[in-house]
Amino acid sequence: MTSILIQNGRLIDPKNGIDEITDILIEQKKVKAIGKNLKKADAAIDATGKIICPGLVDLQVHLREPGREDRETIETGLKAALAGGITSVVSMPNLNPVADNQTVIEFQLRKGELLQLANIFPAGATTVGQKGKYLSEMRELKLAGAVAVTDDGVDIQNAGVLEKAMEWAKTFNLPVFSHCEEVSLHNGEGLMHEGQWSTRLGLPGVSAQVEDYGVFRSILLAEKTGVQFHALHCSTKKGLEIIAQAKQGNSKITCETCPQYFALTDEICKNYNTDAKMYPPIRSIEHQQAVIKRLKDGTIDCISTDHAPHIPPDKCKPFAEAAHGSVGLETSLALGITHLVEPNHLTFSQLIEKMSTNPAKVIHIDRGHLSLGATADITIFDPKEEWIVDPKQFQSKGRNCVFKGMKLTGKVTHVFVAGVQKV
Amino acid sequence: MMDKKKLLTQLKATRGDYQIPCHDLVSIDQLTENDCEHIFSLARIFRTLKTEKLDLLKGSSVGIAFFESSTRTKSSFDWAGKHLGADVVGAGSSTAEKKGESMFDVIQVIDAMQPKVVVIRTRYSGLPEQVSQYTSASVINAGDGIHEHPTQALLDGLTMVDELGTLRGKIVTIVGDISHSRVFGSLVRLLNKLGATVRVAAPETLLLEKTEETFGVQVFYNVEEALKDADVIYTLRIQGERGSYGNISTIREYSKAYGISAERFALAKQNAIIMHAGPIQRDIDIHHVLVGIPESRILHQVENGLAIRKTLLWLLATKNEEKKFKRI
Structure with a gap:
């Protein structure tokens, strides 16, 4: 087995409180040693000027396989993850068939095993067919390898079912991830954030209260049931305030946001830019500022991507009919650096904590740190390199990228999964 | 007795070298107050010309692509085009949609028949603006969802x-x-x-x-x-x-x-x-x-509608600059 010595980089490992220029030795798939003057290895990488960190963990990725392999496959999705420095992804269950039983979970895990790219950690559906009516077989999902249950982009509208689902998940020790939404508040017709831009564009709005109300309901029931609860893609001021309060003394509640909510505002929808159609919608500056504030104060634990690849005809449609979402695996780290680290909202260590250490904790995987003996999932990036987002260069099949054409700072240069170099 | 020839001369003199600033009219945001005044001046002359058959758009085609039902707007554009001498064709219906053809493809099909102007009405806010990039014709928004008209x-x-x-x-x-x-x-x-x-x-x-x-x-x-x-x-x-x-x-x-x-x-x-x-x-x-x-x-509005639509069809169809467009 080969050993690799990565030299002279700035090693950041939030879990162990390390942020210094040092060397790291990988041997037998593991982190063997950290420090200066380490023994010679079979190969050496000069990481001068670069940052070395635990491989990133993304809690929300739509891999589309099985079902819509024209949009993405497990292979292209995992390659895209690696290109973005992400070594572990949670695969969301809105597949066809829906991952509401062990078969899809086993299929995805087996594919991941064969591909040997990034690690795949599937999430199962909370209810059968994501219909919000009948509980899925969570015990079997767990035994098959699911790390969480979630109804993905649909929130369970019946609070009674939600409560039972939380209790069932708690019984089998599975975290519940929720997209928080009260659908009746926009009659299922909202297309973008409700505000001045929706009024100007004549597009029905999704108010912030749609999410706030959903967050509140989920939090109430999570507190009551004591389930481990994770709020997906948080985008509103009040919703985050509710979560901040609930987190006081309750370590079982966590939440995440995505780059689109701290980097963009609803103005991006002007000219009916369907790449900017997102769920939850990209919100006004007031909410964007609140998201940044909650990233800074620690309310938001994780940054995920909600990577949602589509084929061009899915987006080349009237805004009302266009598909939701944007690809994001290959841009999230750079967006974090450009919009959070460079303006001094977060340190590199805090960013890495939210993109690696914390998400690993949420799904209870032994990743997201570089302790001695840890599996050597490692990302190296140049924190200063500038580049322009060109979806044509993506590993993902999806070309629908709301960040298209933007200039970002920070480029992934090397990625290791279990000690093997993948990028 | 109306003097058609005199009015036509007046029309051309009033326009002078005025060019409308946009290739497509999808929103009032595209016009300045000055543009509106130009449009009003020309429309007043067209109004005086009543239903006179003119040859200002002779040899040009105008497509009326209405994906929603309409009485006054559709007939107004139809007559406006015909009075100007254009060949006006109803170029849109809900059948394409029912067959699963995307509106973006429909617009390319219409474009291949080389109309100078395509007038679109749709229940989708923003659709005229979206599809306007895919046709060499000038797109006029005749009502898009709850957005503009x-x-x-x-x-x-x-x-x-x-x-x-x-x-x-x-x-x-x-x-x-x-x-x-x-x-x-x-x-x-x-x-x-x-x-x-x-x-x-x-x-x-x-x-x-x-x-x-x-x-x-x-x-x-x-x-x-x-x-x-x-x-x-x-x-x-x-x-x-x-x-x-x-x-x-x-x-x-x-x-x-x-x-x-x-x-x-x-x-x-x-x-x-x-x-x-x-x-x-x-x-x-x-x-x-x-x-x-x-x-x-209320009925003056309808009469003015005909004159305004003649003005816009004329200004857009005879704009002195090629429109850039792309294919999907």
Whole structure:
């Protein structure tokens, strides 16, 4: 087995409180040693000027396989993850068939095993067919390898079912991830954030209260049931305030946001830019500022991507009919650096904590740190390199990228999964 | 006796070397006050020419792609094109959609038949703007969802300016279903450009999010207050087909609270006029007696519509610059 010595980089490992220029030795798939003057290895990488960190963990990725392999496959999705420095992804269950039983979970895990790219950690559906009516077989999902249950982009509208689902998940020790939404508040017709831009564009709005109300309901029931609860893609001021309060003394509640909510505002929808159609919608500056504030104060634990690849005809449609979402695996780290680290909202260590250490904790995987003996999932990036987002260069099949054409700072240069170099 | 030749000379002299600044007309935002004045001047001459057959667009094709039903706008564009000598064809129907063809592909198909102008009406806000990138033809938005209906606003603007001279310092009170009205979307933009003071009278449920801040208008729940000293009363019907009935208690109560009656009309300025984008719903949004009184401009609006549409077809079809477009 080969050993690799990565030299002279700035090693950041939030879990162990390390942020210094040092060397790291990988041997037998593991982190063997950290420090200066380490023994010679079979190969050496000069990481001068670069940052070395635990491989990133993304809690929300739509891999589309099985079902819509024209949009993405497990292979292209995992390659895209690696290109973005992400070594572990949670695969969301809105597949066809829906991952509401062990078969899809086993299929995805087996594919991941064969591909040997990034690690795949599937999430199962909370209810059968994501219909919000009948509980899925969570015990079997767990035994098959699911790390969480979630109804993905649909929130369970019946609070009674939600409560039972939380209790069932708690019984089998599975975290519940929720997209928080009260659908009746926009009659299922909202297309973008409700505000001045929706009024100007004549597009029905999704108010912030749609999410706030959903967050509140989920939090109430999570507190009551004591389930481990994770709020997906948080985008509103009040919703985050509710979560901040609930987190006081309750370590079982966590939440995440995505780059689109701290980097963009609803103005991006002007000219009916369907790449900017997102769920939850990209919100006004007031909410964007609140998201940044909650990233800074620690309310938001994780940054995920909600990577949602589509084929061009899915987006080349009237805004009302266009598909939701944007690809994001290959841009999230750079967006974090450009919009959070460079303006001094977060340190590199805090960013890495939210993109690696914390998400690993949420799904209870032994990743997201570089302790001695840890599996050597490692990302190296140049924190200063500038580049322009060109979806044509993506590993993902999806070309629908709301960040298209933007200039970002920070480029992934090397990625290791279990000690093997993948990028 | 109308002198056609003289009027045509006058038309060309009035246009001079004026060019409309946009290739497509999808929003009033694309025009300046100066553009509006040019359009009004030309429309007045077209109005005088009545139904005279002209050859200004001879040899050009105009496609009328209406994906929603329409009476006045569709026939208005149709006649406008024919009076100008263009070959006007109904180029859109809901059948393409039913067969699963995307509107973006439909526009490319229409484009291949080389029309100079394509007029689009659709239930989708933004669709005319979106598809305009994929055709060499000029796209005119004849109503997109709840967004805009720019030719309606221009004909309304012409009607008001002819009546009041200038709109600066004048009060226009718009009453009714703001939330579902593309007529409002274009009219408020135009009135702001022309310097009018815009008041809106509607219940909270029929307003848009942040109507006041977005468009700089004054909002009134009480219609009487909104009508006081108004120069123009502009009523909008309740758009039941877009779900407005779910936004009011009953039509009965709505009509009592917001319908324009003779008593309410009397609150406006002495010489105030009444306008309506149509279709009118007698005794719901306007009392039947008011429809035909001398102060009503409802049918003038329709007449001006024909003139405005001729102007825009002519300006866009003869723009002195190739439009850039792409293929999907």
